[in-house]
Amino acid sequence: MGLIFVFFLFFASLSSALNNGLALTPPMGWLSWERFRCITDCTTYPDSCISEQLYMSQADQLVQLGLAKLGYTFVNIDDCWSEMQRDANGTLVADKKRFPRGMKFLADYMHARGLKLGIYTDIGTNTCGGYPGSANFFSQDAATFASWGIDSVKVDGCYADTTQFSTLYPQFGEEIIRSGRPMVYYCSWPAYMIGHANFTLIAHYCNAWRVYDDIQDSSQSLYSIVNWWAKNNSPLSQAVAPGAWNDADMILAGNFGFSIWQQQMQMGLWSVWGSPLLMSNDLRRISQESLGVLSNTEVIAVSQDVAGHGGHMVYHDDATQIQWWTKKLSRGDVAVLALCMASDAGTFFYASLPLSRLGWNATTANVRDLFNHVDLPKAKQNLTLTLGPGVSSMVRLSR
Numbered sequence: 001m002g003l004i005f006v007f008f009l010f011f012a013s014l015s016s017a018l019n020n021g022l023a024l025t026p027p028m029g030w031l032s033w034e035r036f037r038c039i040t041d042c043t044t045y046p047d048s049c050i051s052e053q054l055y056m057s058q059a060d061q062l063v064q065l066g067l068a069k070l071g072y073t074f075v076n077i078d079d080c081w082s083e084m085q086r087d088a089n090g091t092l093v094a095d096k097k098r099f100p101r102g103m104k105f106l107a108d109y110m111h112a113r114g115l116k117l118g119i120y121t122d123i124g125t126n127t128c129g130g131y132p133g134s135a136n137f138f139s140q141d142a143a144t145f146a147s148w149g150i151d152s153v154k155v156d157g158c159y160a161d162t163t164q165f166s167t168l169y170p171q172f173g174e175e176i177i178r179s180g181r182p183m184v185y186y187c188s189w190p191a192y193m194i195g196h197a198n199f200t201l202i203a204h205y206c207n208a209w210r211v212y213d214d215i216q217d218s219s220q221s222l223y224s225i226v227n228w229w230a231k232n233n234s235p236l237s238q239a240v241a242p243g244a245w246n247d248a249d250m251i252l253a254g255n256f257g258f259s260i261w262q263q264q265m266q267m268g269l270w271s272v273w274g275s276p277l278l279m280s281n282d283l284r285r286i287s288q289e290s291l292g293v294l295s296n297t298e299v300i301a302v303s304q305d306v307a308g309h310g311g312h313m314v315y316h317d318d319a320t321q322i323q324w325w326t327k328k329l330s331r332g333d334v335a336v337l338a339l340c341m342a343s344d345a346g347t348f349f350y351a352s353l354p355l356s357r358l359g360w361n362a363t364t365a366n367v368r369d370l371f372n373h374v375d376l377p378k379a380k381q382n383l384t385l386t387l388g389p390g391v392s393s394m395v396r397l398s399r
């Protein structure tokens with residue numbers, strides 16, 4: 001037994017990803033934060049407050065709209081779910097008014113529908129919203145979550161000493177494993193040290209890690225994330241492996257601030273990057289158009305490609321705000337996404353790049369348009385795609 005454990009530690013230290021066998025492709029599902037924040041007033045906002053009703057109704061929609069079948073199986077709770085105080089035993093308790101039947105009930109509700117339940121806590125003394133954090137309670141909280149039947153844990157980084165993160169986050173991860181229940185481990189660790197984080201190190205301890213600022217419901221926010229990823233492309237892509245993903249934050253299709261083109265751009269980019277596809281929207285009120293973006297199986301296939309490679313920026317031009325990204329797929333295919341963030345681009349225009357710049361070493365390629373579900377003419381030497389203001393194109397190259 002002892003020997004087996006030593007071998008396990010040895011091999012775990014060799015692998016580049018957290019060895020819990022989870023999230024071998026980027027997790028998909030729904031997360032409450034961006035759309036529903038910390039709304040706790042259920043009298044004024046009965047439909048949108050953080051309550052069991054909210055998670056149950058979004059779960060029902062995941063199933064009814066066919067999203068669950070496409071892979072969106074996680075329903076993740078974010079901040080503001082607990083009572084302000086732990087109980088007499090130091091155990092976290094779900095808010096008694098908003099979650100009257102407790103978290104075990106909610107987890108059972110999800111499991112009965114083929115879904116999974118995720119929860120949120122913080123590595124420090126408090127969550128970002130001021131609720132109790134897990135500092136000094138790692139073991140107890142991991143055991144509590146396991147006893148409720150939780151399937152993923154997001155651990156935020158407010159009210160904590162960031163210089164201790166390289167000890168604290170691995171410790172929490174160990175407690176999750178010791179709890180005996182498989183739970184995907186999301187770390188907000190690098191988002192609290194932007195510009196100084198070592199993603200390759202973090203990949204040993206977390207299934208996914210938030211790399212940058214919170215996304216907000218505006219194209220400025222989307223573009224600031226895209227530009228930051230462009231600058232940090234190489235350390236980000238080096239850390240990616242099955243079970244280890246850079247988290248670019250939530251998918252916002254179906255909300256207020258992105259054009260339909262930007263919704264498409266976000267889905268495409270996140271899929272190329274291997275970021276989790278956790279949408280934060282209201283699935284009870286969503287347009288067919290946005291649903292189409294979220295349900296695009298050819299884009300989802302890029303996200304969920306089993307080879308688990310990261311995305312590479314192969315071209316960028318700051319003046320025209322054009323970027324080209326690629327991702328190697330299994331069986332030698334390559335996904336290509338070209339985007340334009342310029343608001344003065346006017347109308348549609350063509351942009352070309354030699355196939356050789358796309359990591360494609362043949363002179364021709366079959367080109368499948370993943371947004372419009374059509375085959376484009378075979379590419380010979382160059383690939384030409386259509387762009388526009390805030391418009392991207394995404395294709396799959398194959399032999």
Ligand code: GLA
Nearest residue numbers: 033078079127128129156214
């Ligand atoms: C931080 C996180 C967000 C969200 C809020 C909750 O800002 O980055 O994703 O969890 O806290 O308070």
